[in-house]
Amino acid sequence: MVFSLNQVGADGFRLLNLNFSEAKLEDRFRTSYYKRSIGTSRLALFTTAILFAFFALFDKFAVSGYVSEFMVVRFYIVIPWLLLMVALSYLPNYQKYWEVLMFLSMQVTGSGMIYMLRRDPVSYYEGGLYTIIAGGYLFIKLRFIKASIGGWLLIGVYNFLIFFLADKGTFLVSDVIISNSLLVSLNIICMIGLYSSERLERLSFLRQEKLVEKQNEIEQININLENKVAERTKDLLHAKEKAEHSERLKSAFLANVSHEIRTPMNGILGFTELLKDPNVSGEDFQHFISIIEQSGHRLVDTVNDIVEISKIEAGSVDVSLSKFDIQDLVNELLNFFMLEADTKNLELTKSIQLSPENKLIYSDRNKLVSVFTNLIKNAIKFTDSGKIEVKCKVEDSSFVFSISDTGIGIAPGRIEAIFNRFEQGDISDRQARQGSGLGLAIAKSYVDMLDGEINVESCQEADNCGSTFTVELPIRKKL
Structure with missing residues (x-):
């Protein structure tokens, strides 16, 4: 090794003139x-x-x-x-x-x-x-x-x-x-x-x-630590707010579901007890049986909703595609709900703009029945007077199903929340009607599974303003 007075030493400066190399x-x-x-x-x-x-x-x-x-x-x-x-x-x-x-x-x-x-x-x-x-x-x-x-x-x-x-x-x-x-x-x-x-x-x-x-x-x-602490604090506050919000939703849901199960059960047990009276007239007997039947259907609907959302949460729901006539499906559902609408003096109308060529859709029939059923049931439930209109048409290679009502509407700040699981339009129960609050969450989950979109427009500014739910689904071709 050749020694040079100008070489850089271990301390970082040259041996001769002591200048730093940098x-x-x-x-x-x-x-x-x-x-x-x-x-x-x-x-x-x-x-x-x-x-x-x-x-x-x-x-x-x-x-x-x-x-x-x-x-x-x-x-x-x-x-x-x-x-x-x-x-x-x-x-x-x-x-x-x-x-x-x-x-x-x-x-x-x-x-x-x-x-x-x-x-x-x-x-x-x-x-x-x-x-x-x-x-x-x-x-x-x-x-x-x-x-x-x-x-x-x-x-x-x-x-x-x-x-x-x-x-x-x-x-x-x-x-x-x-x-x-x-x-x-x-x-x-x-x-x-x-x-x-x-x-x-x-x-x-x-x-x-x-x-x-x-x-x-x-x-x-220290600055990075302070930033991280501030960020973590912010995250913790956000998590705390979410937890508190979830707790409120949980409480509202439990109260809702408890009410939905207890009310029909009380009705079934109460009127069953009345049926034991041998002096009950034939007319009262039929009335009691009708109430027990309605309570049973309500209880079954609640249990079905809970089972259905549980399956969705667990990821155990499969999509089963088949070709079927969407017009026949809509007519079948409208006929089914006609009696319920008449009971509330609501006008249930339809506008089906489908040609013989585009009325066939390749999708999951059972899931669409659940989606449309939930939407029509909600429209009837939250509408006290006026009408409900169902429209079907094909637009840009998509099947468009919409249902409009003249009901109580949805507050602007709650429109996004109605699709959340276990949540109704008003978790404070100010205007909430009977129901588990799972119907729209199930509907949205199924629409997402079918590669579709669901949207809502609503207002509460005037009487009979109501809401309009729109579902867009792709018209699939069978492979």
Whole structure:
């Protein structure tokens, strides 16, 4: 395996320049580093400018022959540059150019000191150069790679000016070699220190980023949990409402069915007891028998409805298709209910618009008998006066059966509910008539099994407004 200083380490940044491999992460680190460092950098620049001005007092003692020349370096180049950098650091876009300008500040300040050193390479100015190099690493907050380049560049400038431009006879080569040894050692020590410091800063930043990421994840999890709790609460409230509604329906159904079973049973038992009286007249005897018979039929109808809906619930009802004459079926049912309609003084009429070709239908006859029977019985039950009209026709390859009445109608809010199992048009029993409330539920289930549709239109706004039930069935062809 080839080792490269530019390869990415386990911590996610490169070994040489310490940059993060992910560009966005590196940008966030530099922004964070800048915000933490800008105050220290301004202070370092301003302090360096003051020290450059202060040590001008010693120039006439150390190098009296070069005071004016040194004043130009100090007060016309280095100090103005440093103060300009402090002023620029308050500009809004300063962050974009911060590292470059800090690097140039290190070079300008160090080069100014080296220029003065070339007059006397072993003077007290050498300590100033050490301070500037160390300050480039530690105080103006350059990052490792730029500080390292800046330090080595100043050492190169120092040697160039001393050996090639300095006044001959003003220094000893041995002294310069010693100075170089100190400069190189200082630079290496500063490099090691800054490398370790920046690496630790990057590790700390990385941990902080991961901590923020985890916090965001936790916040998102909390939000999701809150949403789920709210959703579950909503579902529970909905389920509670449904349960309460079902409980009301159950209570209404049980009351209804109990009434439907108890009433005819009481009638049967009561009039059977009366029949035991040997003094009952023949006329009363026949009347009692008629009431017992009616009560028996009512009881049988109720039990049949319960058995029928139970089979539907259990999924044990099969469709048995056969070809039959739908017109004959409708006439048969109307003849059967004619007597019941006459008893209530209701006019029962029909309008059959079927040709010999389309009066045959391929469907389940028994189920259609149950559907039409329930609809006609309901029309008679809920109509006190007026008429009931039955219509049959073929429309768009469908058989259409409709029954209209002039009865009490259905409240708009209860139209959908009438097809629910165990439910009548008014579960409060305000206008409910005798019956289990299963007839329309059975009718709809059978119509659905036969691939048909059942609809209702109704109103309660005016007398004799009534209801109209419509059943549409496909005219199947026998295979």
